[in-house]
Amino acid sequence: MAAAAELFAERGLSVPLEEIADRAGVGVATLYRRFPTRADLAAAAFERSITRYTEAVDRALANPRPWEGFRALVFDLCELQANDAGMRDLLTTAFPTSSAIEDRTDEAVEKVKVLITLAQAQGSLRPDVVVADLVVLLLANAGVLKATGNAAPDAWRRFAALMVDGFRAQPDAQPDAPLPPAPHEQQLRRSIALLTGERYP
Template identity: 45%
Template sequence: MTSSAAPTESPGRQPEPGLRADAERNRDRILAAARRLYAIEGLGVSMASVAREAGVGKATLSRRFATREALINAVFADRMDAHTSAVAEALADPDPWHGFTGYIHTICAMQAADRGFADVLTMTFPAAKALETRRAEAYQASVQLIARAKATGKLRDDFTDQDLVILLMANAGVIAATGDAAPDTWRRLVGHLLRSYSTPGTDIPPPPEAPAPTALYRAMVRLTRTGPCTPS
């Protein structure tokens, strides 16, 4: 005798195509929302804020990305690829000093364009395996970049890869503090730092002009109102 009841879904059965498409749309909406919020506010944005921005429930967000690290890993995969490519391009430059300074400007500009990425470069996420793998690749390449620049005699012998991390931390801090009140302040910081890293007699352009006092004042007022942003 044949039963007319609908078959129950077995544990290994694949979801219906419509369900898969809906899940993919939710994932795309979550990623787009996280990119927008992280770029503007940094990694201090809560998972609840991402869910609201995406127009999904917290449970839906948790199904797609069980942890904050998983979301960050997915959001910044392309940025980390671009970072790795920037170091590789700098290493390929026939002028090691030009490659070094070009890389510094490129990576700091990437930080300025995306506050979340600025944070990513100065934090570690052990659970985000793919992101950390790309970070390790970029780090190893940057060590070679530093060694090549030193060999030209234009980069100070006492410059280390730790100084590169300090530079990125300083740049992230200036970007977070100035925001849209004085958005190009980071360029002056980087210009001064590159001059301090170079040996006497090295031909290096002067830093851009300092921001107007009124712009810095607006940045200080903004920072007073918002306070330092810490990840949650």
């Protein structure tokens, strides 16, 4: 499991199973016998990460101030993506409905729906926000992380803060906190070079 978790964290869920087997020092057939599908392997390798995801949802729902819980959840999920390429994929990948991953994430999604309803009843969250909007945000954040990489590793923080403000029911209200710093021009140029495959001095 350590080999799979390491490679998934480094490069995401698209790592060839042959490479995982090679690092683990086992044959591909052995890997397939233990884990018939990539989803099964990911569920085992990311047990701890999935737990961090579900715990973030539970913390948000337990917050007595639903808007603060929702805001914290957005940042927690974006940070999980930033710290782990495999988790980045995991939060934005559709797995078979029978997989262990799907079972756990389905339960978390139902809790997020409750959190959204509570924040909307409080009057802090836009009344038209749905769970799909959070999924789109995570897809967008995955793109930000892929584009900026090590060139501007904290760029996601400002993006997440701006997105959270977009969810507010009162857009003219004072921001919850100052925006994190914007990436420097040099960081952006390096990020664009990484995205396009060009060399940057």
